Every structure is written in structure tokens, then in C-alpha cells.
Amino acid sequence: MAPDVSRLRSGWRSLNATLTSAYALPYRTTLARAQRDEDDLFRLLVASEALGIPSPAAYESAELLPLLLEDMHAWHTRMGLERSPMDHLSCC
């Protein structure tokens, strides 16, 4: 009976995958945008000292800066700035 169990299991998995994508599809864009907005807020908090906003957590958040460098360009263009606003974090 072993093959039947594995068939059942893969059937269950594919049913679950189908329903999951049916659930996610209509609102994927909306949720991704909301996620991005939250990320932007977080980024602002981390980079606040470099942008001239005093931040009590600057010392702690400084070590997160390199992690945010990756999306730096996408972020500042999204914020309507053609070039990086930070002196030492330039990407273009």
C-alpha cells in the first residue's frame, strides 16, 4: 500500500499548492506594496543618522547599514531622489 500513501500525499500537496496560489493571487500586489512600505520605514529608521535625523539607536543600527546597501538605489529612486542622499553611501 506504500505507493498509494505517497500518491495521496503528493495529491494533498498539489491541492494545497493550488489553493494557496488561488488564495494569494488576487492580493499579491497589494501585500507586496504594504511589505515594501514597511521596509521603507525600517530603512529610514536605520539610516536616520546619516540623513541628519538624530537617532538614539544610531550606534546599534549602524551595523545594519551594510545590509540595506543592496536595495539602496531602488530605495532612493523610489523616494524621488535621483542620487543617493547620503555622503558615504553612494551607489550612483
Add this chain to the structure above:
Amino acid sequence: MNSLFLAVIGLAMMAGGYFLYSKFLGKKVYALDDRHTTPAHELEDGVDYVPTNKLVLWGHHFTSVAGAAPIVGPAVAVIWGWVPAFLWVTLGTVFFAGMHDLGALWASTRNKGKSIGMLSGRYIGSRGRALFLVVIFLLLLMVNSAFAVVISKLLISTPTAVIPTWGALVVALIVGQMIYRWRINLVVTTVIGVTALYSLILVGDRFPVSLPETVLGLPVASFWILTLFLYAGIASMLPVWVLLQPRDYINGVQLFIGLGILYASVLIATPTVVAPAFNSAVPEGTPSIVPLLFVTIACGAISGFHGTVASGTTAKQLNKDTDARFVGYFGAIGEGLLALGAIIATTAGFQTLADWEAIYSAFNAGGIGAFVQGGASIVNAGLGIPAGLAATILATMAVLFAATTMDTGVRLQRFVVQEAGDLLGFKIGKVVATVIALAVALGLSFGASGDGSGGMIIWPLFGTTNQLLAGLTLSVITVILLKKGRPVWPVLVPLVFLLTMSTYALIVQLGTFFTAQNWLLFTLDLVILVAALWVIVEAVAAMAGAYRARKAGEIDPDEEPVLDPVHGA
């Protein structure tokens, strides 16, 4: 006439439409070809553009477009007899709706998945986008207003549906939490959600909630309408994963269950159609069948709203070019089936002609109430479910369809208000935009008639606006086809028919509202008439331009299929 015969003929016509006509459209008119890379692959980003399995995508398209409207329209229109409604729904689905949905999807995939609004800007002209906004604003305004009235009527006529209607909100809230907080898998969540909903229906059936004649100094109908708008306002502003997303999902599952129950009952019970084929004794005050039939049934025969779904989200997720036929055309057929089911329920669900005539005692008297009553007696005969419980099931289903459209409608209206604000040069916040959206819809509900029942009077106007939107989409498709040097008749003939009937209906209704001295609706009708003429003028100008270019031998360069090394055939 037996309803089984009706169902079989209808199904056969739609199957013929899919296997024969859509094949012709896909080959000769839209020239679908898998060598075209779809936007989902070309611009894949995991967010907007995601190649999706065609069954899932079809499910999305079908459940987004089908709702309460394809039930209400036919349920009102059978007053002229079952033959006209049957023919318009079946022929409409085959030659109008399927062609339109597939066309909108096709036009969008050939333009990087852009929406019809953007395409009308590109192909109709610079005023195209503004025109599109005006039409969509009117459409959402009327759908919100009409559906509030539909739900309020059902909650009064079927008091057993009150508990499941509001309880469904709790179920949806819990389903949302199950998925995003507790990460329970979808199969289990679906089973639990649906079971909970049907338990609520059983509870509601045992404990009907009938409100007194007046609540808080308001007539009960007005009270429900105000409550519904309050609900829709709040629901539309919550994060979508909390309520809207799980609600849409459960609704989609419900749609399949509902269609299954309805068609299984018809096949088993095979009830006789008691309504006349052509009703020669229509109640006084019923408008003339031509042109009103063609705007009373919009969804179910052709609906412009589908174009916004097809071009907005569906087109960005199409995996293969040839999938468009299944997703677009067959999606429209799904809605046609629901409309056909509504026709059978409202014409064969009564014992005698006299019973039917008692329900259809005036234009707009039948409607969704007749669907619940007639459908329940068929379900009772077919599946043995007690008639009262069957009525609760159908009423709850109809309410949930309409309510989901309402909360989504208010949310979309908020975006339209904000976009219109942008065009005029000022920024409108989320709450203010929602308040504006609610205020205009409420104003229409109560302004059209004192107790808030104005929503049903505007039903044909809603249909007209929907057809107008379809007209705009078909014009865009025609212009693209002309530019590509393809046959345009399959699109142009329905387009001309649609715009003629809509304009004709607007003029007829203008007279009706004038005689009734209903100045609010008179003005609204006038605004829509201006929009209609505007659509016609812009469309004719754009088509004439494209035709001249075609005569001069200019063919759109992307006519030749683009060979793609990765996804190529």
C-alpha cells in the same frame, strides 16, 4: 417546457461557443501564438508579473467577475418571458462576453499587461483615460448603491440569512488569522471555513432575526442600508489580508458549491418551466423589452467590468499566450452558467403560472427574492434539503456575493477618487476618499427614493454603464485589430449593437425619469448619456484613424510573432 431541456441546450450552446467560436477567435482574430512571450515571463518580478497555472488563473478570473449581478439581472429580466432572457444570456455569452473577456486579456498581454484604462489612453486618445475614469466612477457608484439595496431586501425577506451573513465576517476574520498568523495549510483552512459557514447557516435557519418596522427611528430597510455602508467603509480600509482576502476566497469556494447545488438539483428534479416563453401580459409599468432587456442583463451576457479584471491582474499572470482562450473565454462562460441557473430558478421554481405571476407583479418586483424562492423549491425537490434551509443557503450566498462586491467596490471607488484628485492636482487621504465614496453612493440610494430603495430603480442604469465600459474596451480592441490588419467584424458588430442599445435605453429611461419627475436619476441618466456619446465620438475617430492607416498599408510591426529562445515553441 422542461428546465432540463433548457439547461442542456444552454450548456451545449456554451460548449459550442468554447470549442468552435473561441477557437476561431483565437486563431483568426487574436492570433494567439505560444511563440509570443507573455508579460508574466517577460517582466517576471514575483509581485505583479507571475506566470500562473491556467486553472488557478481561470478560477481567479471567474470568481472575480461572477457574483450577485449575473443573478439579479436575469432574475429581473425574465418578466418578459424566459425565451428572451435565455437567448440573450446564451448568445451574449458566446458572441459578446467570451469575445470581450478574451479580447481584453489579449489586448493587455500585447501591451505589457497594461490596464484597459491605460490602453484607452494609448489607442483612443489623450482623453481616453479621463473618459475611462468617469465611466468607472459611475459604474462603482451604481454597483455600491444597488447592491446595498439588494442585500437589505434579502435580509428582510429571508430573516434566517441574518446570522450567517454577519457571522461570515467572523469566519473570514478567523480564516485570515489561520493563514497569516498560525500558518495552517489551505486545505484544512478551507474545510474549516466552509464547515463553519454552513454551521452558521444551520444556526441562522433555526433562529431567524426579524428586526422591528423601525430601528433607531429609521425604517428597517434604511437601517440595513446604512449599516451595510458603514460595514463596507470599515472593511475597505482594513489591511486586505484581515478581511477582504479571506472573504473573497471563501466566496470563490461558495460560488463553485452554489453552482454545483443549483445544477445538480435541476438535473435531478427536472422542474417544469411555468413562466411564459414570451410574456404578453407584462404588469403595467414594465418598460419595453427592446432596449431594456439588453441593459437589465449586463453581467451574464456581457459586462465591461470583466475587462478591468482581465486587463488589470489576469493579463500580468498569463503563463502561455494560448492559455488566454481558456482563462478569458471560459471565465465568461462560468458567469453565463450562473446567469442560466438564475433564469431556470426564477422560471421553473414555481408550481403554477399564477404563482409566478404573483411574484412578478411589477417590474423589479421579482429580482433576487424570486431567485431565492424559486431556487429553494428546486433544491428542495432535487436534493431533499428542506425548502426553508435551501432558501437560507441561497439567500446567504447571494448576500455574500453582493457584500463582497460592495466592500471591494468601495475600496476601488476610493482609488478612483484619489486618482481623480491627482488629475485635478490635489492629494486626497484614505479616510476622506472613503467618506466621499460612501457619501455619493448613500446619496444615490436615498436620493433616488426616500427609504433608500433607489438602488433597484437604477439597476438598468447600472447595466447601461457596464455596457458602456464594455463598449470602450471593444473600441480599444477594434482599433488594435485594425492596426494589425486583422478581421474586425466579430468585435465591431457586437460593439455597434451594444452602443446602440445602451444609448437607446438611456434615451427611453430619460423619458421615464422625466415623467416620474425623479430629477436625481434624470441628471444621472443625462451624465451617462453624455459619457456614452463621448465614447462613441472618440471611438469612431480612433477607428477612422486606424482604418485610414490600414488602407495606406501601415501594419503594426509587432504583427509577426516574436521568437523567444527560452519560451519559444
